[in-house]
Amino acid sequence: MSDSSLYDPIELETTTFDLIVVGTGLPATIIAAAASASGKTVLHLDRNHFYGSQFASLQLDELTSFIKSHATPPSTIIGSTSTSSSLDYTALDVTLRSVYSNIETANYAPEILANQFSKFLIDLGGPRVLLCADKAIDLIARSGVGSYLSFKSIDVSFICDESGRLSNVPDSRSAIFKDKSLSLIEKNQLMRFFKLVQQHLAASAGDDGGNESAKISEEDLESPFADFLKRMRLPPKIKSSILYAISLADDDQDHSEVCKTVLKTREGMERLDLYQKSVGRFPNVPGALLYPLYGHGEILQGFTRRAAVKGCIQVLRMPVTALLMDKQTGQYKGVRLASGEEIFSHQLLLDPTLTVPLPPASSSPNLEETLQVLSLKGDKRKVARGICITTSSLKPDVSNCLLVYPPRFLFSEQDTSIRAIQIGGGSDKLAVCPSGMFVLYFSGLCDDDEHGKRLLHAAMNALLTLPVSANRESGSAVQSEDADVKPTLLWSTLYIQELTTAHNGECENIFFTPMPDGNLNYNDLVDSTVALFQKMYPDEVFFAETPSSPVEPDNPEDDTELSLDS
Known part of the structure; x- marks a missing residue:
């Protein structure tokens, strides 16, 4: 009994x-x-x-x-x-x-974190954000729950390019014009593409001024979004940004033979529409993404x-x-x-x-x-989640940001996107960690625990460095020309979560x-x-x-x- x-x-x-x-x-x-x-x-x-x-x-x-x-x-x-x-x-x-397996926790700075544990509010199911125009925001407003909540804006989104650098995601008209890594031709290509999307969506919705001829054909809508973007002759960086940082595709969309979930053009357009409606929806939020204050x-x-x-x-x-x-x-x-x-x-x-x-x-x-x-x-799949704590930001003067590693960009067997969110703490920032500290969340879909852990370690090694005393294997971390400014890892936990x-x-x-x-x-x-x-x-x-x-x-x-x- x-x-x-x-x-x-x-x-x-x-x-x-x-x-x-x-x-x-x-x-x-x-x-x-x-x-x-x-x-x-x-x-x-x-x-x-x-x-x-x-x-x-x-x-x-x-x-x-x-x-x-x-x-x-x-x-x-x-x-x-x-x-x-x-x-x-x-x-x-x-x-x-x-529901969890293969847990791996390390504390590299117990003397720093000894009195700080209670000052963190760590999301068990992270990384996670809200888009300003998504269904969660609408539900929060419609239900009256919004009166209990406050949010902060995610400052900027980055995507890893083919050279291994983190570049800004050109996700709005303002971001496109400010992006110095894009040539004038590329900026014009991207602006024309966004205009094409807006015209198609307006025509499909029957809005006043919508031109029926602007609709994308049914054949194109049912085709893979990656193929459609290729037919639009968009440069690799722009195509990658649209697929993985704006449309948030998980699997490798360029290799349909191994892609577990193909993103069709119709759904890709819907995701672009959601993102574009999120940018600037609220006057005091410049971007598309929000994070709860606590x-x-x-x-x-x-x-x-x-x-x-x-x-x-x-x-x-x-x-x-x-x-x-x-x-x-x-x-x-x-x-x-x-x-x-x-x-x-x-x-x-x-x-x-x-x-x-x-x-x-x-x-x-x-x-x-x-x-x-x-x-x-x-x-059949699982999700690998990782949580890291550092005392410096991944980018100078950036507190809260989203990072995306498209498939194959970290290692050849990386068949899914790896997403990360950095959240900074302090009186003028989110109240989820002590002032001067940052929490970094990682996630990626995986077929098994071993593959999931490899995804997490690859992203962590690309962004962070271990304390000298903890880095037992020389060269175990991926090094880059700016390795000396990579944040130092203080604490981490990695785990694999079942999906049911x-x-x-x-x-x-x-x-x-x-x-x-x-x-x-x-x-x-x-x-x-x-x-x-x-x-x-x-x-x-x-x-x-x-x-x-x-x-x-x-x-x-x-x-x-x-x-x-x-």
């Missing part, structure tokens, strides 16, 4: 809810807030002492502890819970599954507050130890908590780190059938939320979260309330900080 004496009872006024949500990741908190806004009674539980699950922003010691706990989890959350106090239903143990965990905290305002009951430090299933029908009835309490609900939303093993062979066929369809499907998709199509009452994906923005996660809510509540409107003033600058004299007010 589980030791319920370790956990105090919640002492709820009712033991039956419309929805129980287990885990406080971003999709879970969005659905909890949306369901609460629709008038549903919601109980939101998390076994951790903090909000966020795999989407949290954590202090350094919390970060490493959380990753390790989800690399080799216990077989059950708390003891055994297989017995039931009722003759009508059976209790099935909830178990934790491993890390990405603050976004889900905003939705948590929104849910609480609408009556959602939230309880931390309370594991769910078992699911209560009807013995005869196999239908979900409720959950058993670590406190020993049994709580019932019409629907259940589970964190992707939780699984329910198949019942004993003696169980009813209906129960066994329910548990067989209630599963998570593992993606919830199989929510055949079980009526139990659903799973998705893990953080390998994308830079939240668009796919927002889409999957909205689709999940609509499957759970097909007759409800997803955040029906619309704030009257969705976007206002927090301080007109501050050209970088933005808040989305309700």
Whole structure:
């Protein structure tokens, strides 16, 4: 039996809810807030002492502890819970599954970081940004969560060119004219291409003044975007910038025979449109990209507050130890908590780190059938994530920036983009690390742990240098002509994260939320979260309330900080 004496009872006024949500990741908190806004009674539980699950922003010691706990989890959350106090239903143990592997942590400057660990807010699912016109920003404004949040602008985007140098991404009219690395001919080529995109999108949308003849042919729209850019005769640097730094393609688009996900021209145009609409959308944000002032965990905290305002009951430090299933029908009835309490609900939303093993062979066929369809499907690919801390910036006078290494630019077997975001700390910067320090996030899709680690190490070696005492192998880092100014690495952790998709199509009452994906923005996660809510509540409107003033600058004299007010 589980030791319920370790956990105090919640002492709820009712033991039956419309929805129980287990885990406080971003999709879970969005659905909890949306369901609460629709008038549903919601109980939101998390076994951790903090909000966020795999989407949290954590202090350094919390970060490493959380990753390790989800690399080799216990077989059950708390003891055994297989017995039931009722003759009508059976209790099935909830178990934790491993979602992280191949963890590698190094502290090269313990004397510097000794008193700084609590001053960091590190994103567990980074690197991640918001585009000023993307679905996440629209959701934040529409739901009223914007009143809880503030953002800073990402100063600039860089892309690695064929010579190994980091060059500015020409992502706007202003950036094109300022880019000294582009010739006048190249600038004109890029401007003409952007104009072509705008004319096509205007014609496709039926906007006034749109010219039907400006539409790109259906044949071209269905062709690979890389081929279309080649037909436009764009120079390699511009083509690479469009594919990997603006359209944010993952795989090597120039080699279709090995490309796992080919970006079609139609989707490429949509991504360009999103990026161009993001540039200059807010008067005090010059670029396209935003970062939350207190890390990405603050976004889900905003939705948590929104849910609480609408009556959602939230309880931390309370594991769910078992699911209560009807013995005869196999239908979900409720959950058993670590406190020993049994709580019932019409629907259940589970964190992707939780699984329910198949019942004993003696169980009813209906129960066994329910548990067989209630599963998570593992993606064949994984995402390699790396976090580094330095005391100097990658570029002088640049605090927050995005960097992209296109496929094959670091080593010949690099078949996917490697993306990195540098975030600087200080009173006038983001409040995620101490003043004078910088956090650098890396990520790249991979097929296995070994390949993922190679991606991370290649990017780290290209950008950073180890302290002399730590660099045991002479020449182990990639050297360049400006190697003497590369930031020195103080601390790092690398890990491989599983990518899973919830199989929510055949079980009526139990659903799973998705893990953080390998994308830079939240668009796919927002889409999957909205689709999940609509499957759970097909007759409800997803955040029906619309704030009257969705976007206002927090301080007109501050050209970088933005808040989305309700």
